[in-house]
Amino acid sequence: MMKYLKILSLLSMMAATQSCLSADEDPVAVRPMTGSEVNVAVGGATEPNQVWIDLSDHDKPGINKRTDWDLGFYSGDDFRVIMNGSLAMTVIKVPDATDLSKIKEVNVESLKEIAQVGTFDSGNLKYIDNPNGNFLTQTSGIDVIKENDADNSIYLVNMGREIPAVGSIAPGSVALSGDERGWKKVQIVRAPNGYKIRYADLNADNGNIKEYIITKDPEYNFTFFNLKTGSPVKIQPKKKNWDLVFTTFTNEVFMGPGNSAGSYFYADFIATNTLNGVGAYQVNVTGSLDEAYNAFKLKDVDASKFVFNDHRAIGDKWRTTTGTAANPVPFVYSDRFFVLKDAEGFYFKLRFNTMKNSKTGERGFTNFEFEPL
Known part of the structure; x- marks a missing residue:
């Protein structure tokens, strides 16, 4: 009988030790042995x-394909949104705009000429994310998403360029920029534990504006979103x-x-x-x-x-x-x-x-x- 009590006691101690480890804890990092x-x-x-x-x-x-995503929504404490720099995307605020449905292509033609990559004008840096990656403090790209909905600007989003079809490309050269991917009008506000994005094609009226709620996922740096398919996508691996x-x-x-x-x-x-x-x-x-x-x-x-x-x-x-x-x-x-x-x-x-x-x-x-x- 005493032998069985000792075994039972040992099993209990093992179970207690294991219970101290949360199922959510990351495994202990193990150094790679070889390169x-x-x-x-x-x-x-x-x-x-x-x-x-x-x-x-x-x-x-x-x-992932470069065209699989357009915007990345930060999962940390701050409310920040990044663009897909692998497509040469840009954004520019639509001045004095408060109603997404009233923005039409004819109203933003002059903005489309400005919000471009590769114009050899130092001023165009304001239309992209900070190239050094410090998006949390950047004053370019999309502003921090504010608590008051009305304080969040409406943006004209340049969707960048498609991946070109494979053609005759000289050895040693690249072909990175295909057809233009078009433009969207976008407004982003806060939602419980995340964001709400409202977006549409430039000439869309109120009945054709789309909305999506994006929830922060703490296992990842960002939740990525595809504006063409209207759905979130997994891009980066976990943090x-x-x-x-x-x-x-x-x-x-x-x-x-x-x-x-x-x-x-x-x-x-x-x-x-x-x-x-x-x-x-x-x-x-x-x-x-x-x-x-x-x-x-x-x-x-x-x-x-x-x-x-x-x-x-x-x-x-x-x-x-x-x-x-x-x-x-x-x-x-x-x-x-x-x-x-x-x-x-x-x-x-x-x-x-x-x-x-x-x-x-x-x-x-x-x-x-x-x-x-």
Whole structure:
């Protein structure tokens, strides 16, 4: 009898110990044991895909078409909305507008000419999200969504460009911008634990205005919404389940040091998950890249160099799209690699090998390798 009581007592202790762990708790992060080489499914010279990669689980990337979403609704405490920069979207306030149904295309023709990417005017930065990714404090794009419905502006939304049909694209070149995706008129207000979006085509009357309630999901940074299908879509993986996204990107371009030319559309871009603590920095190499990369260990990490406040820490710095006088074709730089710290505090080194198909020269075939430190 005593033996059975001891077994029962032991089982009770085990159950009590397990009950202290919530079913909602994240599993304990386990450091990856080895690195790997990754072929990123960007999709070729039209770069149709956004690819979200977690270095701790790189075999299961998140992949979506760039046209799968238009707006992202923040799930945190603030009420902020971002645009799909992979399509060169823009927004502009419709002055003095209070009634969505009364806005017609004829009233906004002059605004359509202004709210464009690539006009080489520094003033057009106000029509896009902050390129550094700090959307919570940005004064561009869509304003913070206010408590009082009447305080929220009506916006004219430039839906950007379609992904072009695959045609004859010269080796080393890209074709990112197809037909115009059109325009929408949009107003966003708060709803219980989320947002309400009201939107329509420009000439729609009151009977054709659509509405949708978007609820915040704390497991994700954003709830994404497709204005053409009128439905939410899953785009990013869960908050801490990605480190890098390979994408096209609306960035700020410069004519020279300190001379901004405003917004411009980039190919072959990499953004980091700064919203959840991912940081990165570049290591410059003067000699052999192979030797420097292989020799770099955890003790060599310089914590002061990590960039946590700009998701362009890698950005376009890993490649040149114009080439050089000596090598006038796009190529991956061979004089640098990168160090990344993920949301769990693990360190990695990364080097980029290709941005083109080695046989055909077609762009949109990125390959990189990484190792945990």
